[in-house]
Amino acid sequence: MTHDPASLHARHQSVLPSWLSLYYERPLELTHGEGRHVWDAEGNRYLDFFGGILTTMTAHALPEVTKAVAEQAGRIIHTSTLYLSRPMVELAERIAALSGIPDARVFFTTSGTEANDAALLLATTYRRSNQVLAMRNSYHGRSFSTVGITGNQSWSPTSLSPLQTLYVHGGVRSRGPYAGLSDDAYTEACVADLEDMLQQTAGGVAALIAEPVQGVGGFTMPPDGLYAAFREVLARHGILWISDEVQTGWGRTGDHFWGWQAHAENGPPDMLTFAKGIGNGMSIGGVVARAEVMDSLSANSISTFGGSPVTMAAGLANLGYLLEHDLQGNARRVGGLLIERLRAVAAGLDLVREVRGRGLMIGIELVRPGTDERSPEAASLVLEAARERGLLIGKGGQGGASLRIAPPMTLTIAEAEEGADLLADALRAAQGRLAPA
Structure with a gap:
């Protein structure tokens, strides 16, 4: 050819x-x-x-991943979430234990976009609000709802959105009005900005969604501890914290297994989303959330392709290799x-x-x-x-x-x-x- x-x-x-x-x-x-x-x-x-x-x-x-994919494909490629799936349960158990979130539940999707979309659905349902805080220069996906919370205009093709999004300072350390401050003063200024914004909002905000390191934004990040300081404010208002770990998860930052752990003084996030690396090229995404939040949906739901036996087998093999080595x-x-x-x-x-x-x-x-x-x-x-x-x-x-x-x-x-x-x-x-x- x-x-x-x-x-x-x-x-x-x-x-x-x-x-x-x-x-x-x-x-x-x-x-x-x-x-x-x-x-x-x-x-x-x-x-x-x-x-x-x-x-x-x-x-x-x-080899460990390609072998797992081939062996699973030789048994059965697809079942859907309407049937019990041993690989899906096993991978969910491992991710729940690694997540740091207490009483964690895991929902698998096929991409990071879909994972963030699901997290937004959970947060807005749980909080009965469509107001969302996001970071300036952020990127969370290409679906209608995730474009609506993306703070990087290069990746935001429409201003229409089902959500009311309020953009917060803090994701870009070396540019913007607070760039010249020390790390402590920078964090203090961003927290004051968040407090001020919350005083201006009508009704309760559902969640803050933030990438610990902004991916599409050019690998920018705040000082360590900024999101912990934000969490203290959010907790007073009952606002959920969603950590978008699509690019930062699984130890890529070296210092921590999850990006949120650089901001861990006030505990883990209420939800984290993941995707990309866990499948080593296979299409896996997902949400981890406290059971109280994950189970807040009252309507029926399934996933046709989320939790596919082949992708779950790949994820298990890949995660095992990552941890063992x-x-x-x-x-x-x-x-x-x-x-x-x-x-x-x-x-x-x-x-x-x-x-x-x-x-x-x-x-x-x-x-x-x-x-x-x-x-x-x-x-x-x-x-x-x-x-x-x-x-x-x-x-x-x-x-x-x-x-x-x-x-x-x-x-x-x-x-x-x-x-x-x-x-x-x-x-x-x-x-x-x-x-x-």
Whole structure:
């Protein structure tokens, strides 16, 4: 069979939506992968530092996962939630125990969007309110309700929403009106803003939904403890806290298994949502909530594809591998090395404003050299230059001006050093093409 990316791109454009974004001037067709590497249809090999948007969490073609998928598919592929499912119960038991939420219940979906959608349904039903607090620069999915709480305008195609959304300060530490404050003063100012906003609202707010590290927002984050301080305010008003762990869960940040644990002084969230990495490429999402909240729905509900036997088998195998091989510890060690290497590279480059992140979740914000003006052009140039050198990375942030680096969590020290060298070369090449202000 002939592999012609240009022909496939033309076919893609003729049958798929114009808003379905593709990376690169010459889009890639990835045909296979192994470990931390993937190959395209023309036989080029790449070091993968984006993992299908943080979804290939452990490794490409991980034998334990592919074996579990094949064995389950050979038995039965689909049953629906109308029947008992041993893999679904077993994975729910493990996630409930790991969640930190007392008396936890788990509902499985097929994506992070659907997980956040379900969490919003639970919160608004439980609280009898359609008012939701969300963070500025946030992203929670592409469904009608999750777009309505997304605070990043690049990913919000409509202002229509079934929810009344109020956006809170705090998700972006190094920009905005409080950027110049110390961490403690920053947290204090954001809490005061939250208190003031709640005094202005009519009726009770249902929930705050927040990513501990903003993913699409460019891997930005508040000081540790900010959401714990928010939780103290929320608890006084009976408002639920939903931690969106779609990108931060399963130890990727290195320091913690869940992102919310950096803000744990006042206990776990009322709900957390998860997806992406748990399936290592299989479509798994879900919500964990206190039983009182999860069981607040009075209508019947099922999921046709949530909790599929094949995806649950993949999730069990993948989670088992992650825990047995301490991939959280690897993310902390190798991610720490990688971020220090990238900060050393950035120190000599005018187009890099900030290198931020934790574990294997690293963002690099780019600006027009000589200014503080975000530069989507620079991000696109670096993306292309990295690809030419055999490295795949992502981008995001306001206007798409931040690079996103999130390799599979089995990344080795040698691969981290190789990737840092390739990215350094790509950054220097991009800077050479950008005129200073």
